[in-house]
Amino acid sequence: MKRHTAKGLLILMGLVAMAMPAQAEELKSLRGSRDLAAGSEPPEINREISDDRPIPRNYVQQPPLIPHKTEGYRIDRNYNKCLSCHSWANYQQAKATKIPPTHFVGRDGKELANVSAARYFCTQCHVPQTDTRPLVENEFEPVKALK
């Protein structure tokens, strides 16, 4: 019994000694050596650009970017705020671009009388812009036909 305890103690001391140098080194997470307790700097607040001219497209099939603010514009089954300006009935009054005929084609390729449900939630494809710098450099060039 006594011999066992002494042996155990010895092994334990050996293990502790082995772990010592590792513990002295600073803890490192995958994000590098960062003081996790210090908290991070809050990101810059992004503000939507308020009206601008239509933004040039980079390729033909691109959903055009939204050149105006969309804050508070609600899209639900009762009403679509975007269509209050972009529908065929309203675009002239609102001086907006009318939605193209592609938006009246259903999932199965059938032409519909009103906006297809697949296109109803505009912001799935069309996004507003903010005034921030891009996070990574981008060297994308539009096709020659659009330049």
Place this chain on the structure above:
Amino acid sequence: MLESTNKKRFKWGPYLFGGVAGMVLLAAFLGELHYSATEKFCISCHEMEANVYMEYKETAHYMNKSGVRAICTDCHLSQHLVQKVGRKVKAVNEVFQHFKGTINSREKFIEKRLHLAEKVWAEMKANDSRECRSCHSAKSMDYTKQSKRAMEQHIKGDDEKKTCIECHKGIAHKLPDMQTIDPSAVIGI
């Protein structure tokens, strides 16, 4: 002789009582006018608190960069005494409908919503959006400081004698099913 027996002592009692009672009533009336024009009163009904109030809290009239808030009565109650009292008389029906339970669930409220909204739109159109204008005066609006879309539409709206509510529906609450108002802006099939 006759004269002196007829000459009864002038009785102050009833007049004094009437005067005091009148003052109390007037104070109560003004107090009521005042209390019932607070946000607390408007949302003391569950119908208002659970529906329109919750939605309004997400809009610019509840919180914005300038910190100026428009409360229920700013948009729904005239500042002029006569119209104010007129609206209160109509509100008696609303209290009655509350106890009848006309819109005591979300479902019932949504069913009645178009009807309720149409009443508000009609009223605002008829009075040239008077309550909006008590804060937003077209005369003191600098269109050139507004966004391009706002500026163009406001100039056009002035020319066509349009009123605020014709273009600004749903600014403080969610809208009802708009199928009958603008079929081009609701979900098709």
